[in-house]
Amino acid sequence: MHTDTESCLRAVRSKDARFDGRFCTAVLTTRIYCRPSCPAVPPKPQNMRFYPSAAAAQQAGFRACKRCRPDAAPGSPQWDERADxxxxxxxxxxxxxxxxxxxxxxxxxxxxxxxxxxxxxxxxxxxxxxxxxxxxxxxxxxxxxxxTxxxxxxxxxxxxxxxxxxxxxxxxxxxxxxxxxxxxxAAPGPRPALPGTLTLRLPFRRPLCPDNLFGHLAATAVPGVEEWRHGAYRRTLRLPYGHGIVALTPRPDHIDCRLSLTDLRDLTGAIARCRRMLDLDADPEAVDGQLRHDPVLAPLVDAAPGRRVPRTADADEFAVRAVLGQQVSTAAARTHAGRLVLAHGEPVDDPEGGLTHLFPTPQALAGLDPEKLAMPRTRRATLTGLIAALADGALRLGVGGDRAEARARLAALPGVGPWTVECIAMRALGDPDAFTPTDLGLRRAAMALGLPGTPAALIRHSTAWSPWRAYAVQYLWATEDHPINVLPAG
The missing domain is CATH 1.10.10.60 (Homeodomain-like)
Known part of the structure; x- marks a missing residue:
């Protein structure tokens, strides 16, 4: 966008926060760079230069504005949208x-x-x-x-x-x-009482509807790994240098984030994972604007704009949980996952709550005895096949992975059907256009609104929602009376 000078000028003149993170404005006379929404009086157009990233502005010799702090802006939504x-x-x-x-x-x-x-x-x-x-x-x-x-x-x-x-x-x-x-x-304030604990604000583009986002995470929380406590979603994090515990609380203009880390070198990665999990770099104006073109979805969007896709902090973990959740209730899926955690997860200490373990890695699960799994034999085989593919690297679901290749490898695993592939694509791979037309709840919601009820017809209708079909799913799911759609009390 930074090459479209007129659009950038309009964004700067209107102090439009929707463009924060999409480009930076550098001022030749002061040698500073700002976010588009900087409250300072805009300079003359001839004194402005536009850069696609803070790094590019820094390389050109500009320093960050002390007032608008462009380095702390939400990330560009295109890095989650795109797969290149x-x-x-x-x-x-x-x-x-x-x-x-x-x-x-x-x-x-x-x-x-x-x-x-x-x-x-x-x-x-x-x-x-x-x-x-x-x-x-x-x-x-x-x-x-x-x-600190x-x-x-x-x-x-x-x-x-x-x-x-x-x-x-x-x-x-x-x-x-x-x-x-x-x-x-820096503004003076109380320092964290626990060593290694940080308190920070995670910005996002408004609006943000927290109901389905935090409701989904809380309703599907695996005992010992996740919990809802005192108005915050809390979970353990497996990180490159150690582990962490995070508490995330929704606020009107940011997410409160409290991080307890065993190694502070993990701070950057932990923040990135929390942002991905809550889909904080999304552009709700673009998403909702597209979905409003459908007269059936428009009232749903207007009633609760800014729905996000609840994602995951660990792609391998979610893949395992998706298979555990095949054809069973949310409660049963939590029970199955909780048993794996107790048997194979790594214990952690949580002095502030009830978190007890890290979710087990595929390598730790590779040695499990399938006969001890309380599930049908075919699903046991599916689970062990998935775990083996993750453990030996044949299947890579990390943030830098190729989404198309991951989808193909998932679909090739015995027992992994389209519903599982699309759920993993939506929540683990972060594909904004992932779609689950065979999902019973989605089909039920679609038919109640007068949309097609068969998967094939629903897929045809959904082409108008691309490239944001994963968000359309959230709006449709939200029409049902289910705990995943409600922000928990307390």
């Missing part, structure tokens, strides 16, 4: 892959050469993977500086910097302040 190389790379960078494994590691995950990835990202985002990761490290450092009392050396290490010198230079260059000055400027 650039989008896959951006999802992996957000997950911290470059910090952990370098650009060669990123290339290995994507199956391309480092030169191809560099060229693609430079062409579209104006910055290569190292610059994009550096911008992300700067934002992580800022979070730690402003929300950690010594600066620990902040640098946790944010992914290789040295204190690089940390200091980057912070000064990006924010025009030394790390100590950033901390002094």
């Amino acid at each position: 190389l650039t989008a896959r790379a951006m999802r992996l960078i957000a997950d911290g892959v470059v910090d952990r494994e370098g650009v060669p590691g990123l290339a290995s995950h994507l199956g391309y050469s480092t030169r191809q990835i560099e060229r693609q990202l430079l062409a579209e985002l104006g910055a290569g993977p190292l610059a994009l990761a550096r911008a992300q490290r700067a934002q992580t450092a800022r979070l730690l500086i402003e929300t 009392a950690l010594p600066m050396a620990e902040v640098a290490f946790a944010a992914g910097f290789a040295s204190i010198r690089t940390f200091n230079e980057t912070v000064r260059e990006v924010f025009a302040l030394a790390p100590g000055e950033l901390r002094q400027r």
Whole structure:
């Protein structure tokens, strides 16, 4: 979008927050860059330049605005919408892959050469993977500086910097302040009582309807791994350097996020997973605008705009849970998953609630005895086949994976039908156009509204909802009286 100067100018002049994260506005006279909704008086058009990313603006020598904090804007929705190389790379960078494994590691995950990835990202985002990761490290450092009392050396290490010198230079260059000055400027407030605990705000594009989002997560929560407590959805997180516990509470203009981490190097990845799980980078204006064209869906959208797709913090975990949930009730699926957790999950300590385990990895589940599973023999075979494919790497469902390839490999597994494939595509792969026409609840809701009731006819009708059919599913499911559609009390 940054190449469409007139559209960018209109967004800046109207201070339109819908475009935050889509491009940055750099001001030649002040050498700062802002988000489109910055409250400052817009500069003259001839003094503005538009960049596709904060990293590109930083590479051009601009520093982040201290007022609108463009580095803290919601992420661009296109990285979740799209399935191409650039989008896959951006999802992996957000997950911290470059910090952990370098650009060669990123290339290995994507199956391309480092030169191809560099060229693609430079062409579209104006910055290569190292610059994009550096911008992300700067934002992580800022979070730690402003929300914790950690010594600066620990902040640098946790944010992914290789040295204190690089940390200091980057912070000064990006924010025009030394790390100590950033901390002094931060609003004073109580520091977390528990070591390793962070409190932060996760921004999103308005509107956001929390009912089905948090209702779904709470209603399907696996005992010991997830819970609803004191108005917050809480769960354990398996992370690259350790594990964490997160509590997420919906607010009118943000999500309260409390993270307890065993290793602060996991902060960037933990935030990325929470944002994906809650679909916080979605563009509700684009989604709802498309769905309103259908006169049947329009009243549903108008009644509760901004529905999100409840996703997952762990794609492999969700795939296992999807198979456990085949042809059984929500309660039965939770029971089956809870048994696996108790038998094969890793124990964790949760002094603030009732979380007890991490969900077991496919490798930990590879040795389970299928005869001990209280389910039909055919579904046992389906589950063990899925676990084997995940454990040996034949099936890759991670954020950088190829969605089309993952779909094909899932469909090739014995016992994995279209419903399971589409559920995994919707919630684990993050495909915004995933659609479950054979789902009984969806068909029931469709027929009650006068829409076609057979899968084939419903698929034909749904073409008008593309590329947002996963969101149409949420609106249709929400017409039913089910706990997944209700924000839990307390």
